[in-house]
Amino acid sequence: xxxxxQCSPSGPSEAAAAAATNATEAAGSAAKSQQAMWSIEFxxxxxxxxxxxxxxxxxxxxxxxxxxxxxxxxxxxxxxVLRLAMTLAKPTSGDIRVFGESIIFDSAGxxxxxxxxxxxxRRCGMVFQQFNLFPHLTxxxxxxxxxxxxxxxxxxxxxxxxxxxxxxVDLEDKVHAYPAQLSGGQQQRIAIARALILKPEILxxxxxxxxxxxxxxxxxxxxxxxxxxxxxxxxxxxxxxxxFAREVSDRIVVFDAGRIIEQGSPEKIFTNPESxxxxxxxxxxxxx
Amino acid sequence: xxxxxxxxxxxxxxxxxxxxxxxCIILGAALGAIILGALRLSExxxxxxxxxxFIEAIRAPSGLVLLFxxxxxxxxxxxxxxxxxxxxAILVLALDGAVYxxxxxxxxxxxxxxxxxxxxxALGLTKLQSFTSVVLPQALSQIVPAFGSLARGMIKWTSIxxxxxxxxxxxxxxxxxGQTYETVTVFCLLAAVYWILTVLCGIxxxxxxxxxxxxxALRASRASIQAGPELNASxxxxx
Numbered sequence: 283x284x285x286x287x288q289c290s291p292s293g294p295s296e297a298a299a300a301a302a303t304n305a306t307e308a309a310g311s312a313a314k315s316q317q318a319m320w321s322i323e324f325x326x327x328x329x330x331x332x333x334x335x336x337x338x339x340x341x342x343x344x345x346x347x348x349x350x351x352x353x354x355x356x357x358x359x360x361x362x363v364l365r366l367a368m369t370l371a372k373p374t375s376g377d378i379r380v381f382g383e384s385i386i387f388d389s390a391g392x393x394x395x396x397x398x399x400x401x402x403x404r405r406c407g408m409v410f411q412q413f414n415l416f417p418h419l420t421x422x423x424x425x426x427x428x429x430x431x432x433x434x435x436x437x438x439x440x441x442x443x444x445x446x447x448x449x450x451v452d453l454e455d456k457v458h459a460y461p462a463q464l465s466g467g468q469q470q471r472i473a474i475a476r477a478l479i480l481k482p483e484i485l486x487x488x489x490x491x492x493x494x495x496x497x498x499x500x501x502x503x504x505x506x507x508x509x510x511x512x513x514x515x516x517x518x519x520x521x522x523x524x525x526f527a528r529e530v531s532d533r534i535v536v537f538d539a540g541r542i543i544e545q546g547s548p549e550k551i552f553t554n555p556e557s558x559x560x561x562x563x564x565x566x567x568x569x570x
Numbered sequence: 571x572x573x574x575x576x577x578x579x580x581x582x583x584x585x586x587x588x589x590x591x592x593x594c595i596i597l598g599a600a601l602g603a604i605i606l607g608a609l610r611l612s613e614x615x616x617x618x619x620x621x622x623x624f625i626e627a628i629r630a631p632s633g634l635v636l637l638f639x640x641x642x643x644x645x646x647x648x649x650x651x652x653x654x655x656x657x658x659a660i661l662v663l664a665l666d667g668a669v670y671x672x673x674x675x676x677x678x679x680x681x682x683x684x685x686x687x688x689x690x691x692a693l694g695l696t697k698l699q700s701f702t703s704v705v706l707p708q709a710l711s712q713i714v715p716a717f718g719s720l721a722r723g724m725i726k727w728t729s730i731x732x733x734x735x736x737x738x739x740x741x742x743x744x745x746x747x748g749q750t751y752e753t754v755t756v757f758c759l760l761a762a763v764y765w766i767l768t769v770l771c772g773i774x775x776x777x778x779x780x781x782x783x784x785x786x787a788l789r790a791s792r793a794s795i796q797a798g799p800e801l802n803a804s805x806x807x808x809x
Contacts, residue, residue: 368692404694414689418707418783427703428693462791480693
């Protein structure tokens with residue numbers, strides 16, 4: 283039904299990853315992007331707002347096609363990780379790489395130009411907690427805005443593509459509706475289609491069901507399950523839906539006070555967490 | 571009254587000048603307001619401060635004082651041109667309108683939820699594309715009603731241009747008053763002229779409000795709520 287992202291999942295060892303990183307650095311940015319073993323890398327990333335440290339020396343490596351869910355109490359820095367990856371914020375220190383290319387610095391160590399940043403950013407898509415659909419545009423216009431302005435696609439081509447993605451989220455009959463005419467769940471499904479239409483290789487999902495009641499959240503999670511199953515896109519998910527996280531993720535990363543306190547397979551994190559803090563958090567969420 | 575009406579060709583000429591000036595200063599103010607309003611929100615501190623200082627410098631003195639300065643004092647400075655009364659009037663009043671309008675535009679842009687810009691960024695739109703395709707069309711729903719009020723006020727501002735010799739409707743009215751001594755009649759006529767012009771301006775801005783994209787979307791949404799779930803289902807709208 284859909285053309286999927288080009289990357290395929292792999293499971294490199296640490297040594298292989300390090301060797302791959304060295305090789306890509308020498309080969310230049312184009313080769314880097316092709317050979318990168320990680321779709322997204324956080325290297326000692328910290329982020330502060332004034333005196334408040336939101337992230338502290340975060341190291342996170344995500345393989346192409348991997349589904350990683352970030353969990354943790356509110357204010358632990360999960361959303362900031364996604365915003366940094368989407369270049370919606372700049373880290374205070376550290377480096378972030380997308381398919382081997384830094385989104386902070388160029389090869390000479392200078393800050394990236396807007397066009398360089400935009401080129402790398404195009405490989406990522408993001409869906410927000412509050413949907414952030416454009417209320418003055420119809421569903422179809424929301425979907426074709428970026429393809430026609432950013433990718434310079436013809437209107438016909440963009441509309442054809444938009445209809446395919448609307449079919450995928452089961453909303454092709456809402457083409458001419460405005461966002462305010464849709465339920466929250468439908469708006470979020472449109473937001474997912476809008477992000478996917480640009481064929482991102484990395485999709486960042488930021489608490490996409492937090493603003494929805496359980497019934498509507500279910501329909502959105504069904505769409506994400508479909509995306510996770512059908513497309514080889516890398517997923518970085520922030521959610522409080524623990525059952526969904528367990529079901530869809532390859533790896534769970536637990537955050538607390540801006541640090542990664544534990545990570546591992548869903549099975550390990552949910553049945554046998556190492557950290558007492560993880561255990562307490564899961565207990566409070568699952569008993570809620 | 572009859573004596574006054576004998577001067578109708580002069581009144582018509584004066585009215586045309588007033589309408590012409592009003593149209594020019596409203597359009598000029600709108601353009602200037604968007605530029606200054608956007609500069610007020612620039613990410614560069616120097617641009618933000620410079621635009622703020624410029625706005626405060628123009629907004630502080632009365633329009634009449636500015637008009638005298640531009641028309642009488644500016645030509646005394648070396649290298650400065652002597653402007654015609656009409657040009658000076660349009661320049662000053664448009665600039666005055668632009669600095670008031672800039673604050674309306676700034677507030678309108680700031681009223682657009684930050685998430686809209688984030689979504690544009692995530693979709694890869696440039697700042698200019700975000701501004702023209704997403705932020706400004708939404709901000710206009712806040713800007714246009716307030717700017718409509720300013721525009722009505724600006725029509726009345728045109729009455730000061732006669733002080734530098736522009737022959738607008740007030741200038742003609744004063745001339746006719748001197749000729750006929752029918753002060754009450756002339757000023758009743760003037761009041762009617764300004765009332766009609768401001769009402770027409772209000773209608774124009776109300777029409778503009780109706781066609782703004784966000785207002786159109788909200789109207790469609792309200793209509794679908796009133797239409798009920800059955801009709802919505804057939805129209806492809808959430809119930």
